Amino acid sequence: MAQAACKTCEICENAPGSHYCVECEQYFCEKCKIFHKKKQNISKCHMFQSALDVIPAGKSKCKEHTDNFDFLCKTCNVPVCSSCVTDIHNGHKLSKILDSNSELKEKNDQELRQKIKDATSNMEKVEQGLSSFDEKVDIVIKAITDEGTKLKAMIDKHISQMIESLKDQSKKEKDKLTTIIAQNKNV
Template sequence: MAQCPVRSCEICEKSPAKRFCKNCEQFFCHPCEISHLKIRPCRNHVFRDADKVNVEVKTPVCEQHEEIFTHYCKTCSALICYICLPTTHKTHDFCIIDDEAKKKKYSLEKEVEHAEDKITNAQIKISYIQSTLRTFEEQAEKSKKDIEERVAVIVGTLNDMKNDFLKSIDEQKLEESQKIVSEITKRVNGTNNCQQVLNKMKRAVDGKNNITLLDSFSDMTKTLKSISEMSNWKYLPVRVRFDPVSCRRTPETLIGKISFLDSPRTELQRYERSLQDLEY
């Protein structure tokens, strides 16, 4: 590690500088410090150890007299030097800089402490809001997943019901078609046979004499009766009809309902109360 060069006394420029005059803003060795304090205008100058001084921070001086400030005027709220004091501020309320700085420092420390509490409170609230946001995002993703699953179940159920309906219709259609086709075939064959019998009967009626006609009348009557019964159908096919549900259904009645509710402020209010208790 590089070492800082040893500073020389700015008065004698020979001995190493061990002390720093705040009033003159110069570095002194110990002998020069003693000599400096013996000078009447400088006897009240304040010295500090040189290694504790930040020379980059320059102490402001009076612009009018180019002297270091020694007092604080409460009436003007301004720093003044020892020349300003008896000339323009002698009737004002003033005090030594260190006394006023002590009060200001205490006030600033309280304000800084209060500001730090406010920052801490803000950080806690930010953390709470971030946690609430994460919870909302998790709930949103879960709700989306639940909706997808619910719709999948409903669609699956509807498809199953649709397939059951279609299968029932197909089975009934096949059964009814087989019955009707069988009945039609039987009726067509019977009608054709009856037509042949009827043609023969017509020819027989035309060629028979009265005695023969009366003798066969009973049989011919029975035959005609059986032919007339061919038009009497024993069975007709059933009717099929689909009746949708009477009430008009909305998606919400099938799937569910989405609600966006205000987050409960109970937790945040509890945080705020606890922080207020800490402030007091």
């Protein structure tokens, strides 16, 4: 079924017509609906439905017979009135429009539930991927830190060896100079 575009309340003409009076075939806003249903004796028993479930304006009556559409011809996939059932659509597979709406609503609900389930599953996969990504980042950070620690240890060891080597050379040179000074004093 096609859905009605956003209609304006046909009474106050200011607010969106989110409710449809089946008897009056008019769109009402919430305030006007309350007034129509509760404040006026003549329309207290009128039935309302959501404006989204209404066949678009101009399509709620059969053009040929000017009767309300009561059925959906499943063979032709079009709404039909009771006169069309015995005329053009005689022998076709039919269902009541309200039943068809219920079937479509159930089908849409099932499809929506499946899409929500799929979206939830996809979100869980993304969350797992993020968690796995964080774990891998932590592993790389640990590897970098470990490598840095090894490099620092190697540099510290190399510096210690250079200092030790310098001290050894310095001691040898000092010992030579001390020996030369001692020999010169004897002379």
